[in-house]
């Protein structure tokens with residue numbers, strides 16, 4: 129599904145000094161896995177996720193998405209990949225202001241060039257538990273509900289990979305838990321999920337944990353997913 | 367499909383921000399409104415001038431020959447007319463010019479005293495051949511026209527305009543009454559239908575027609591003509607006819623270039639177009655100001671759009687993350703700019719037509735709806751939006767989604 133080989137990411141500060149955010153990172157993620165990336169602030173989690181999500185390209189190394197080396201894709205090619213294969217969920221929900229839940233879920237369909245499947249929009253809103261609120265404006269929804277809309281939106285184009293950067297970071301623990309339960313359900317239905325978090329409780333839902341420190345994968349281990357029954361306890365140290 | 371969806375989305379995002387959208391279109395609306403209003407008032411003025419000219423000439427399918435070279439052309443009067451056009455010239459043209467269908471003769475003078483009993487009025491006196499009235503679209507209200515017999519017998523009969531009737535025969539039937547033109551008695555044979563005002567705004571009804579032979583021998587004692595009017599066989603292409611006429615007259619008058627012609631051939635339609643096309647300096651300045659206002663309207667769209675792009679960085683980041691390409695984002699903002707400008711232009715056209723109609727009615731001009739100007743204004747507003755939307759759209763497309771999403 130995903131294969132990252134010797135990836136490095138070096139940013140340049142305003143004054144030109146280089147910042148190595150990722151140093152020689154390699155790992156694989158199989159189809160249907162639920163992986164959490166943890167690490168301290170500034171350790172390179174978001175940098176990695178941006179590369180996995182084809183928002184950014186690595187400075188060196190290769191990234192294979194479903195067998196395709198996309199590390200040198202152009203901006204337009206990566207846009208098409210994001211449109212068709214990747215769903216994003218953000219910490220701050222990132223719904224469009226002054227729009228309804230339905231309009232937000234429709235949005236990704238626009239960039240496929242195909243007509244919007246209204247039934248699917250309503251199905252997805254129903255799936256995340258907001259079937260009755262499709263005409264509500266995003267400002268009329270609670271944080272947890274907004275994040276559910278964002279998840280429905282991420283699923284609109286049937287992505288093969290769902291990426292979530294701190295999806296519970298702006299939510300209280302109850303709302304956070306229910307979002308994590310929703311993601312776990314989606315995972316059980318076969319969705320591949322990569323999730324970034326600071327939070328141990330949030331991380332515990334995943335079956336596999338990648339711990340990143342100073343741009344290097346420090347730990348890579350399987351863990352019993354919270355609602356998963358099929359996980360094993362083997363450790364994979366890097 | 368995608369473009370259409372992005373267009374719908376642009377409409378929605380404009381509707382989401384009605385106040386900003388309103389200010390975006392305001393400048394274009396004002397500019398286009400003034401352009402449309404000025405264009406339609408200008409066109410109304412032109413059409414009115416053409417109409418008045420046509421009322422004076424009666425007919426655009428004719429050409430006129432007047433004595434004298436073009437630069438000395440002016441209103442003929444008894445004193446200033448060169449005696450270069452003769453009855454024989456008119457007959458020769460009727461006989462020899464193959465492009466000419468018929469020829470009418472006229473000998474006229476202005477401001478001549480016309481008396482009936484103790485009343486006096488001043489009128490233009492036209493000595494004419496029998497076909498003149500019809501060629502100039504004059505019609506008889508009562509009585510009869512001037513006939514060939516009247517011309518051949520040097521009859522002292524007159525056909526009068528309604529102003530002359532009003533001045534001299536307030537409560538009387540003028541037909542058969544004796545009129546004195548410069549103290550020569552004439553019997554009134556007919557009264558004309560009113561023609562209204564000429565291009566200068568003065569009445570064309572203060573006029574008396576008499577047979578051209580009578581005018582020449584019994585009234586003015588002149589053996590030359592002041593105008594020869596010709597009806598061409600092909601009135602839509604007067605130039606061929608004018609060439610033939612000129613060469614016949616040059617032959618008769620023994621004029622060899624570089625000697626100047628002693629006559630001028632003119633087509634009333636061409637003259638009317640020339641006269642009515644003259645734009646006033648003020649009109650040109652106003653037009654320039656309106657054009658500048660429209661361009662400023664475009665610049666307003668650009669600057670508000672640039673601000674909007676900065677405010678909507680987050681939105682742009684989201685769209686990019688969800689799969690929008692740079693060109694999708696670029697297209698969105700271009701379409702937004704073009705749409706708002708087009709709506710502004712539409713409102714401007716509506717205001718301009720309304721304003722133009724009010725201005726026209728105040729100047730007693732006929733209301734004119736200029737479809738070409740309306741179409742042009744709409745096209746202009748779209749182009750304006752696209753041109754001034756280019757920079758904001760480019761700025762939006764260049765936004766890095768990662769940074770936009772972080773903020």
Ligand SMILES: Nc1ncnc2c1ncn2[C@@H]1O[C@H](COP(=O)(O)OP(=O)(O)OP(=O)(O)O)[C@@H](O)[C@H]1O
Pocket residue numbers: 139140141147148149167168169170171172173174175176
């Ligand atoms: N555009 C950039 N330009 C320069 N340096 C950057 C840029 N983006 C990230 N960095 C740096 O790269 C390093 C990794 O950043 P990254 O955002 O990946 O960390 P993170 O693990 O997501 O942190 P957090 O938990 O705070 O979100 C940090 O030192 C950061 O300052």
Ligand SMILES: [Mg+2]
Pocket residue numbers: 173174175
């Ligand atoms: Mg981060």
